Amino acid sequence: MKKIVMAAGLIFLAGQLRAQTKENSKTMNNNSPREHYTFTLGETVTRQHVTFKNRYGITLAADLYLPKSKGNQLLAAIAVSGPFGAVKEQASGLYANKMAENGFVTLAFDPSYTGESGGEPRNIASPDINTEDFSAAVDFLGLQPFVDRQQIGIIGICGFGGMALNAAAVDKRVKAVVTTSMYDMSRVMAKGYYDKLTPEGRTKMLQQMGEQRWKDAQAGTPAPGPRNLPEKLTGNEPQFVKDYFDYYRTQRGFHPRSLNSNGAWTATNALSFMNMPLLTYIKEISPRPVLLIAGEKAHSRYFSEDAFKAAADPKELIIIPGAVHVDLYDKPDIIPFETITRFFRQHLEVATPATPAIP
Known part of the structure; x- marks a missing residue:
């Protein structure tokens, strides 16, 4: 199975270098994009659309979730984003909604260049800029x-x-961090799944992306790669691709602005990730705590396990029995929200009255 997953992963990464494909504009419900959330807003929570700018001047779009019973005390806050290629109306919004139900101010945001956030060209990612988004x-x-x-x-x-x-x-202002179904995007793009990308394969990918840059420069716009997920499954895909499809391409998690539901990254999107390892300084999170959560049967489990080994104390790793990668996107009966809440309540202590009280 690992060989199948690895091969599929390499095909996915190499696919970013292939010819342009049309983006499907299909929507799967009658709501407008702004109104379409893949979860129900909690009865004890309010949601407000907000915008703010990052250090590069890109305007980020976000939803601010507040507990209705926040009273006159200052509250701890949590910023949420992900998955890679998703939008705030999907998993990150569900997490923000749930944590607001549990008493936190929460913010689910669209990363730069995606969703309702600004940035041109569209549909690109950056280890630097997306870190800055947080x-x-x-x-x-x-x-x-x-x-x-x-x-x-x-x-x-x-x-x-x-x-x-x-x-x-x-960013030393961040006092605690939680990850679920964590991917190290720089590692998987630079080395392939399970680090099986050969030096020759890496060189070939970089050469192809270099050639694509000339084509993009001549055209005046970056070409997209193939769709992140196919229109239909053939039945021969690895199980984790079927799992992604079951979330992003069905009513369960579809959103028209989500690249994984309805679009593609640019053909050169992997370029910056291949030379900028994200977790180089993971030990410097300490003495602030880290909680890593992964599914027992998730193809991505090894990313969390290796990050746990690399991080310094205090740290905690939780493996959810029987869970696959996408189970931790939207299944409250599987996502350990009680544990996440306990973790943040332990490490984000708030007892200062707000002056004046905010209605």
Whole structure:
């Protein structure tokens, strides 16, 4: 199975270098994109659409979730993003909603160049800029009069788990970090799944992306790669691809702005990740705590296990029995929200009255 997964992963990465494909504009419900969330807003929570800028001047779009019973005390806050290629109306919004139900101010944001956030060209990712997106979210939260800026944590899901760990390492304002189904995007793009990409294969990919840059420069716009997920499954895909399809391409998790539901990254998207390891300074998160959560049967499990080995104390690794990668996107009966809540309540202590109280 590992060989199948590895091969599929290499095909996926190499696919970013292939010819342009059309983006499907299909939607799977009658709601407008702004109204379409893949989860139900909690009865004890309010949601407000907000925007803020990161250090590069890119305007980020986000949803701010507040507990209705926040009272007159300053609250701890949590910024959430991910999965890689998803939008705030999907898994990150569900996490933010749940943590707001549990008493935190939460912010689910679209990363730069995707979703409703700004940045041109569209549909690209960056280990630097997407790490900065988390810090910009901390900027925003720390300016809110009902937030204790000394008590801010972050949650990264899937590929934004690696970005969250990188952000926590560089941004000392982050007091605690949680990842679920974590991917180290720089590692998987640079080395392939299970680090099986050969030096020759890496060289070939970089050469192809170099040639693609000339084509993009001549065209004046970057060409997209193939769709992140196919229109239909053939039945021969690895199980983890079928799992992704079951989330992103069905009513369960589809959103028209999500690249994984309805689009593609650019053909050269992998370029910066291949030479900028995200977890180089993971030990510098310490003495602030890290909680890593992965599914027992997740193809991505090894990323969390290796990050746990590399991180310094205090750290905690939780493996969810029987769970696959996407189970930790949207299944509250599997996602250990009680544990996540306990972790943040332990490490983000707030008891300072807010003056004045915010209605």
